Amino acid sequence: MDDERVAVKTYVPAYQRETWRDHADDLGMSLSEFLRTMTQAGRRGFVDESAPEPPTTGADPTGDAVETLILDAVDSGHASWDDLVDAATDDVESRLDETLSRLQDEGRLRYSGREGGYVRTDG
Numbered sequence: 606m607d608d609e610r611v612a613v614k615t616y617v618p619a620y621q622r623e624t625w626r627d628h629a630d631d632l633g634m635s636l637s638e639f640l641r642t643m644t645q646a647g648r649r650g651f652v653d654e655s656a657p658e659p660p661t662t663g664a665d666p667t668g669d670a671v672e673t674l675i676l677d678a679v680d681s682g683h684a685s686w687d688d689l690v691d692a693a694t695d696d697v698e699s700r701l702d703e704t705l706s707r708l709q710d711e712g713r714l715r716y717s718g719r720e721g722g723y724v725r726t727d728g
Contacts, residue, residue, distance in 0.1 A: 633699055636680075637673040 617625075622636075629639030671693070678684040678692050705723065708714035713727040 633703075635670075635673055636677050 625639060625643075626636050629636050632639065634642070674693055675684075675689060678689055684692070705714065709716070713725065714723050715726050716722070717724050
């Protein structure tokens, strides 16, 4: 299976894109990530449920996530360097916060003031 990532385009009314963008924002996702997830979820109604689905990962070795972030940020007109840095940093901070919370909930990590930060608890 070829893991190369390629762009796919479609044309929808502007109001539909805005609806999707708002929903993606509510979920803390980029528009591209939201559409990819929504499409895969919708496909489940059209494909053989027993067929294995290729795994998707958050890893993006080709850097497409940064490209998507930039293009999404300038869709509405323009974005300054600082706007782009803020958008990229916000995504990293959000993911870091979510992951730290999950690891603490699972008992694999805890915050220790005495040790000056997070420590593993799962050995």
